[in-house]
Every structure is written in structure tokens, then in C-alpha cells.
Amino acid sequence: EVQLVESGGGLIQPGGSLRLSCAASGFTVSSNYMSWVRQAPGKGLEWVSVIYSGGSTFYADSVKGRFTISRDDSRNTLYFQMNSLRAEDTAVYYCARGSTVTNWLDPWGQGTLVTVSS
Amino acid sequence: EIVLTQSPATLSLSPGERATLSCRASQSVSSNLAWYQQKPGQAPRLLIYDASNRATGIPARFSGSGSGTDFTLTISSLEPEDFAVYSCHQRANWPWTFGQGTKVEVK
DSSP: OOEEEEEOOEEEOTTOOEEEEEEEESSOTTSSOEEEEEEOTTSOEEEEEEEOTTSOEEEOTTTTTTEEEEEETTTTEEEEEEOSOOGGGOEEEEEEEEOTTTSSEEEEOOOEEEEEOO | OOOEEEEOSEEEEOTTOOEEEEEEESSOOTTOEEEEEEOTTSOOEEEEETTTEEOTTOOTTEEEEEETTEEEEEESSOOGGGOSEEEEEEOSSSSOEEOOOEEEEEO
């Protein structure tokens, strides 16, 4: 069964750093693309980053230069290093896999909440 | 950035009724559009991809249509478990974007 489990969220002060992890099972994280999508409380979904199987990465302007997506193939885990955090980064962060069948985000993990507040 | 505008924001219907949700793109995305369903406290679930293809395990009452800038998600007869938020998503251009969502609620 394909499964994604995020961890690493929590309460962090503005300007701080946090690293999210997304442990994958039932497939290899390098088999297709992997992405992070966030959802602020009561708001819609916002795509933030993607890493392709070849290692290419892309970011939304809102996080470019502050956040870094990476993966560890030996641990079959996706990461999201978030630096210089701001209040507007407060959201549930989901990792999602680019399905090798549909080539769209499917499935998604259950999400991890990041709260940026003093 | 391609802006996806969904309408209506909220759709109040009864079980058994037909739901028609719209997603309009600010520029053409061809058929590079998907629909997701999200229930409270849950992750989004892929329903429709490439504008009109049902994902694995999605009931036939869900259908998608459209191309270019205008897309429609139709639920032919609402079941109790279909009351949720539906979001469209494009990956035709960077950055990828989502619509703001349509909430289908019980009337």
C-alpha cells in the first residue's frame, strides 16, 4: 500500500527554522516527482515545492530562497527545510506523490501543522 | 501565474441532487487540470485528472469536462459522503496553482 507520513511540524517563533519529513512506503520517492502543498487555517490549497526524479526542484515565489526540498533515497524520505519562517507560513503542510499512473498528486499524506508565532 | 477561479464558493444541495462545479483558468491550461475532494481534517483525494479521467476507485457519478480555460466537475446524484470541499488544480504552467475551493453542503 502506498503511504506517506509527515512529521516535524510544531510551534516556532518568527525567523526560526524547521525541517519537515515525509516517510514513504509502498513506493520509492525517486520513482516520480514529490511535492509539498500547504493549507493555511480555513484557506485553500497552495502548492509550494516539487522535486523531480532527476533532482530538479521548483518553488513558489512565496518560499523561494527560504525553503529547500530534498529527498534521501536510502531512507525513502522527502524533506522540507524551512528557514526564516514568517507568520504567513502557518499552515498544514502536506507531502504528496506524483502518481506514476496519473502523473498527478496522489496520494497525499495526512499533513503536519506548522505554527509560526511568538 | 495562472489563477483558477471556482464558482460558486458554496453549493447547498440535498442528497440525490446534481452538483455542477465550475473552474475557470485565467489562461489556457489545455487539459492539464485535476479535481480534488477534501473532507474536514483529511488530506485531499484525487478525483479527476487530465480534465476528464476518473482516478482509480472514484465512483462513476463523478465526471469532469472542459479544456482550455473552462472546466466543470459534475456529481450526478449526491451521496451523503460527497458533501465536502472540491478544488481544481493546474500544472500547465509554473507556479502550479489551486482554485480556492467550492464547498458542497447539505441544504
